[in-house]
Amino acid sequence: MQATKLEFARALERFTLGGDAPKRPVEAELLPTGWPELDELLSGGLPRGRLIELRGVASSGKTALAFATAARASAAGQLVAWIDATGELHPPSAAQAGVELARLLVVRPPRTPLAAARAAEILARARIFALVVLDLPAALPDRAAARLRIAARDAGAALLVIGGEAPHAALRLAIAPQAPQAERGEHETDRRGLSVTVLKGSATGARAEVTLGRPALTRTFHSPEALQALGVASPTAAARAEPGA
Amino acid sequence: MRILCLYLPALPLQVQVRRAPHLAGAPLGVLLARSTQAQSPSGPPRIVAVSRAALAAGVRVGMTALQARAAAPEALLVDGAPAAWAEARCALAEALLAFSVTVDISDPSGLFAQVPSGVRGATFGEQALEAAAGLGLIARAGIADDRFSAWVATQFAARQFAATPLAATPLAATPLAATQFAATQFAATQFAATQPRPHAPVWVVPPGGSARFLAPLPLGLLPVGEAAARTLALLGVRTIGDFAALPAPSIGRRFPVGEINAHELAQGRDPRSLTPFFPDEPICEFVDLECEMTELEPLAFMLRPLLERVARRLVGRGRAAARVALTLSGPGGASTRIELVPAHPTPSARTLVELARAHLAERTLVHPVTTVATSVVEESELEARQTSLFERDDFPHDALELATQRLTAAFGEAAVFGTRLRERHRPEGSWEPIRFSLPDPRVKQRPRPKPALPAPHQLAPTLPLSPGALRLLDPPTPLASPPGSPPDPSATPSAPGGTLQLLGALRRIVTARGPLRLEGEWWAPASFARDYYEVTTDDGGRYWLYRDRVDGRLYLHGVLD
Numbered sequence: 001m002q003a004t005k006l007e008f009a010r011a012l013e014r015f016t017l018g019g020d021a022p023k024r025p026v027e028a029e030l031l032p033t034g035w036p037e038l039d040e041l042l043s044g045g046l047p048r049g050r051l052i053e054l055r056g057v058a059s060s061g062k063t064a065l066a067f068a069t070a071a072r073a074s075a076a077g078q079l080v081a082w083i084d085a086t087g088e089l090h091p092p093s094a095a096q097a098g099v100e101l102a103r104l105l106v107v108r109p110p111r112t113p114l115a116a117a118r119a120a121e122i123l124a125r126a127r128i129f130a131l132v133v134l135d136l137p138a139a140l141p142d143r144a145a146a147r148l149r150i151a152a153r154d155a156g157a158a159l160l161v162i163g164g165e166a167p168h169a170a171l172r173l174a175i176a177p178q179a180p181q182a183e184r185g186e187h188e189t190d191r192r193g194l195s196v197t198v199l200k201g202s203a204t205g206a207r208a209e210v211t212l213g214r215p216a217l218t219r220t221f222h223s224p225e226a227l228q229a230l231g232v233a234s235p236t237a238a239a240r241a242e243p244g245a
Numbered sequence: 246m247r248i249l250c251l252y253l254p255a256l257p258l259q260v261q262v263r264r265a266p267h268l269a270g271a272p273l274g275v276l277l278a279r280s281t282q283a284q285s286p287s288g289p290p291r292i293v294a295v296s297r298a299a300l301a302a303g304v305r306v307g308m309t310a311l312q313a314r315a316a317a318p319e320a321l322l323v324d325g326a327p328a329a330w331a332e333a334r335c336a337l338a339e340a341l342l343a344f345s346v347t348v349d350i351s352d353p354s355g356l357f358a359q360v361p362s363g364v365r366g367a368t369f370g371e372q373a374l375e376a377a378a379g380l381g382l383i384a385r386a387g388i389a390d391d392r393f394s395a396w397v398a399t400q401f402a403a404r405q406f407a408a409t410p411l412a413a414t415p416l417a418a419t420p421l422a423a424t425q426f427a428a429t430q431f432a433a434t435q436f437a438a439t440q441p442r443p444h445a446p447v448w449v450v451p452p453g454g455s456a457r458f459l460a461p462l463p464l465g466l467l468p469v470g471e472a473a474a475r476t477l478a479l480l481g482v483r484t485i486g487d488f489a490a491l492p493a494p495s496i497g498r499r500f501p502v503g504e505i506n507a508h509e510l511a512q513g514r515d516p517r518s519l520t521p522f523f524p525d526e527p528i529c530e531f532v533d534l535e536c537e538m539t540e541l542e543p544l545a546f547m548l549r550p551l552l553e554r555v556a557r558r559l560v561g562r563g564r565a566a567a568r569v570a571l572t573l574s575g576p577g578g579a580s581t582r583i584e585l586v587p588a589h590p591t592p593s594a595r596t597l598v599e600l601a602r603a604h605l606a607e608r609t610l611v612h613p614v615t616t617v618a619t620s621v622v623e624e625s626e627l628e629a630r631q632t633s634l635f636e637r638d639d640f641p642h643d644a645l646e647l648a649t650q651r652l653t654a655a656f657g658e659a660a661v662f663g664t665r666l667r668e669r670h671r672p673e674g675s676w677e678p679i680r681f682s683l684p685d686p687r688v689k690q691r692p693r694p695k696p697a698l699p700a701p702h703q704l705a706p707t708l709p710l711s712p713g714a715l716r717l718l719d720p721p722t723p724l725a726s727p728p729g730s731p732p733d734p735s736a737t738p739s740a741p742g743g744t745l746q747l748l749g750a751l752r753r754i755v756t757a758r759g760p761l762r763l764e765g766e767w768w769a770p771a772s773f774a775r776d777y778y779e780v781t782t783d784d785g786g787r788y789w790l791y792r793d794r795v796d797g798r799l800y801l802h803g804v805l806d
Contacts, residue, residue: 058748058804059785059805060786060806061714061806062806063713064713064714066714067714079645079683086716087719088717088718090714091676092672093715093716094664094714095666097714101664101666102663102683104663105649106661106663106664106681107660108656109656109660110656115656119652119656122648122652122655123652125648128644177787179784191712192712192713213712
């Protein structure tokens with residue numbers, strides 16, 4: 001269905017009169033996040049040509065979602081830009097999440113939202129980046145957000161803002177970690193539950209539960225069990241070895 | 246072998262106008278200091294070249310500055326710089342190397358180049374003239390079987406031939422007499438009739454026709470010396486053809502032949518071969534502005550011809566610019582330096598102009614500009630582009646380059662980068678910034694050994710085990726003890742139930758995993774020894790802490806977001 005819509009929109013664009021008008025990107029293009037539950041909620045993924053805000057507290061999973069989307073985009077041969085206005089991007093972690101570093105451009109502007117917005121606008125106007133992630137230390141000013149919204153629409157790039165509010169975002173998601181359930185021992189497993197809620201968008205109010213597993217590429221010998229076997233078990237590992245404790 | 250000669254009339258004047266284009270059309274005279282003038286080793290500096298406007302005002306070559314100012318007070322007299330003249334000739338030679346395998350600049354009378362086989366002389370000459378025009382120089386081209394005939398042909402290739410006399414050959418250094426000039430004009434008229442385009446600046450002597458071409462020309466063009474020419478004239482030998490018809494033994498006895506055999510020249514058999522020119526000087530181009538510029542936008546227009554000259558020279562060298570410096574100089578020694586770094590080494594003037602514009606658009610000028618200079622700081626090999634009908638590359642590399650340059654101009658070169666993993670156990674050192682560029686499929690890459698890079702799974706020791714993306718704090722944040730509790734360096738975060746002040750909030754630790762001991766670089770002063778822990782807080786947050794085994798303090802190093 002999506003493909004049919006896309007073809008129809010392209011055909012319409014091709015036959016639209018008035019060649020001087022700036023070409024608008026087809027709205028139906030989506031960037032899948034790689035999280036099936038969320039992609040289903042968003043009808044396929046994050047929309048391109050939109051300013052998207054991802055809200056969440058520290059350690060809520062915002063960066064994981066951005067990495068997952070960037071990984072899908074870079075694997076599809078698209079370019080991704082990461083505006084690291086917090087200076088906290090760790091490329092090995094991105095590589096572990098599947099991001100092709102060869103297709104990831106990193107910009108570290110001064111740690112202000114305005115500088116990051118300026119960088120994002122330059123990147124969006126280049127019209128070659130499928131995804132531009134703005135990792136902000138604070139909220140975007142209203143005017144800068146409005147400019148970014150226009151730039152995203154004109155360029156057809158998805159501008160994903162994490163770490164700060166974006167006033168004019170077309171899609172706003174809230175992400176939160178699920179509270180650990182220590183009594184069931186879930187915190188000891190290498191799984192993590194996240195909850196993504198659509199605050200603004202076509203499916204406002206809908207929510208998706210996402211479970212993250214341990215990265216496939218991590219080695220397995222560094223575990224409490226291994227530590228215990230090596231005789232250097234931490235108190236946590238010792239506690240786990242005795243379920244009744 | 247066919248040889249092209251490029252003659253640069255009034256080179257001192259051209260070099261001056263090339264550097265300061267606003268002087269074109271002005272009554273301009275170029276003075277040369279006496280120390281550099283071979284003909285008049287003593288006395289004040291004399292004028293060596295004048296513009297048409299200055300000529301019309303009464304300024305003549307050979308005048309002193311005083312005489313010139315008396316004749317034309319409005320005339321602008323500038324000091325000539327022989328080094329700049331040589332530099333201009335080198336620049337032209339570099340550009341010619343794009344078309345010819347051998348270029349010779351050893352003769353000050355002109356530049357000589359080998360005409361490639363299979364190329365029409367007139368076409369090659371027009372290419373050479375276009376290259377000269379691109380460098381801001383006006384030239385005349387002559388093509389013949391030998392150097393001397395080619396040089397003589399350049400003297401015919403002037404549109405205003407009827408109005409200006411032939412330049413005295415530097416070999417003969419003898420001004421032509423009035424009768425000789427008339428004979429030359431007559432010969433030129435006859436020769437012009439044989440040319441398909443008599444008014445074109447390229448004159449071609451037909452293959453094997455050098456002797457016939459030279460025959461009607463005056464003897465003064467040959468390097469026989471003034472006394473010998475006078476003696477020959479008394480003997481009735483007035484033209485080169487007459488001289489060529491003399492028996493060789495008698496010439497050898499009566500007129501000692503020096504390095505150059507004038508008799509062979511007269512017969513159209515110049516034995517001198519071409520001495521290959523190899524460029525080795527760095528590429529620099531300058532332009533002086535007419536007035537002080539205080540806005541950057543007009544400068545962008547000035548940059549195009551300047552960078553086109555740089556590009557022509559690069560193409561001639563078979564090189565590409567990896568880094569170009571743009572220096573904006575103003576009065577009082579004020580200077581601004583901008584470095585243009587294309588994503589791929591390029592010889593394209595268009596790309597360099599776009600980059601320069603992107604930089605200028607992001608900057609504010611802090612001082613007026615009077616001189617703009619460009620220099621190639623770093624060169625690279627010019628990689629051949631594969632143009633194939635079936636392997637199309639639709640990716641807009643230019644747009645990427647422009648975007649990175651705009652970002653570089655706005656935030657600095659260090660703020661825009663790609664990344665590469667490194668095999669290091671120090672988490673913050675497990676990657677490094679690199680220059681971001683995408684492989685261009687149009688460029689034929691030479692096989693190069695691939696650097697040994699760690700695979701992502703090899704980096705696992707430096708990453709937490711818990712799922713989620715690690716945000717690394719740089720520098721790590723020392724953790725404060727919870728309020729009300731004394732700091733306890735021996736306390737371990739592996740003990741659940743404790744609280745920690747994390748990111749400004751007091752959080753209760755639900756679980757912890759660790760320690761993972763990372764230590765290394767013991768050979769360096771900044772060695773490290775850390776015990777890492779992954780902790781989960783009651784709000785679901787996961788953090789990466791370590792205890793520094795040197796100072797015993799706890800640090801928050803990352804957030805699993």
